[in-house]
Amino acid sequence: MDPLKRLEQEIKKCVKCGACRAYCPVFSVTGREPVSARGKVALARAALSGDIRLDARTRSDMSKCLLCGKCVEKCANEVPTDLIVLAAREALARKQGKTLFHRMMGFLLRNRTLLTGGASLVSLLTPLLFRRIPASSGLRLRFPLPFVGGRRHVPKLAAKPFLARHSEVIPGEPGKPRIVYFVGCMTNFIYPEIGEAAVALLKSLGCTIIIPSDQQCCGFPALSGGDMDTFRELAEKNLSALESHAPDYIMTACASCGSAFHRMYPRVLGERLPALAERFRALAEKTVDAAELLQKLGLHPRQPAGMPVQDITYHDPCHLRSRGVVRQPRELLRALPDLCLVEMKDADACCGLGGTFTVHHYGTSLGINARKTAAIKASGAQTVVTGCPGCMLQLSDGLHQAGSKARVLHTLEILARSLLKKEHVDPSSH
C-alpha cells in the first residue's frame, strides 16, 4: 500500500491553521513555508491528490525535518506530521531509490559484524584521519570526507565497543528487578562511558543487568531515510533479542532509541505487521528511559549540603520531552550534592541534530544549534547535561565551534560521578 495513502485520514485532519509553524525549528531558521511543519503536510496532501509529483524537489523539502515532534505536540488536531514526513520519505525512496548515504547505512546496519569491524578500523586510523582540537577533547577531520565534512567536531570512536566489554548477564541481588539494557549505537561505538555509568548505577541498586549481545541498531536511521525493509528487519531482531530475557524493564539511555520503541515500532510497524502488533506494544510498555527508571527504582541522591561548587544546566532531548521525561532528570540532578541546576532559556528547544538531518543539512543544523549554544553560554553553566548521546554530539560540536569550554555529559555520567565517585573514561581517548 502507498505509505501516504495509509495516513490519508490523518493528513486530512490538517486545517492549515499554522499553529505548528511557529514551533518548527527548520522553519525558524529557513523561513520557507514548504519546509515548515504545515508546509510538509500540505506537500503530502498535494502528492496524494496528484497535484504534485514525488520529484527531487519534494524529496529535498521532505528531507528538511528533524523529526523532533514539536509540531505534533502543538497541533490541536493531533496531526502526526513526523509520521507523515516518514511516509513521504518512504514513498520517495520507493519511487526514486534510496540515497547513496542510506543505501550504505542500511547495508552496514544489517551487517552488524561489518559495522563493528568498520568502527574499530576508524578508531585505529584516528591519528591518520583526524587531528585533535586544542582546548577540547574533540577531533576534526584532516580532510573533508563524504557525509562528515571538515568543520564538524567529532568525538573519538571507542577502541572497544561497549557491547564487547561485558558479559551478557551481570547478576544482582535476589528479588531485585531484571533490567534489559538496550545500549544503542551511539553509546556502543562513541560514548561507552554512558554504558559504564548505567551499569555502575544499576549495580548500586542491586539489579540484575542483562545486556543482550544480539541487540541491533534501533533502526531509526534507516526509518528516517525511508528504508522500511531495514527498519523492519532490525525491529524484528530487537523484539526477539529483548523480550526473550523476560525483563521487568527495558532501559534505554538514548532518547531516540526510546522513541523508536515507544512510537515508531507500534505506529509504523504495528499497523503493517498485525501478527507482531501486540508484541511491539508490550515492548513499548516495558521500555523506560534511564533517568525515569533510576528514579522509579529508588535512586535518591542526598540533598545538597552547603554551597554548590558548580553550576550545571540541562538540555531536554526532543525524544524525551515528547514522552514527558522532563521532570525526572531534573529532580535527580537538583538533588546532587555540590551541583546547582540552572535552567537555560528554551531548554526544550531542539539542538538541531535530527539524526541523519545533520548529515544532509549541516548548515541548517548548525543554525538551529546556534540558539542552543547561545542559551548554554548565557546560563553560565560549565557543564551541560542531557539524556541523549545524539544531542551530546551536536551540543559538543556547537559549543566547541563557538569557542566555549563547557563540557557535555550524559545524565547517567554525572549521576555516577557524583554519587558513586566513578568516572568512566575510554582510556583510548586520552
Ligand code: SF4
Ligand atoms: S498540522 Fe496541525 S497545527 Fe499544523 S497547520 Fe495543520 S492543523 Fe494546524
Ligand code: SF4
Ligand atoms: S518534526 Fe520538528 S522539524 Fe519536522 S516539521 Fe515538525 S517541528 Fe518541524
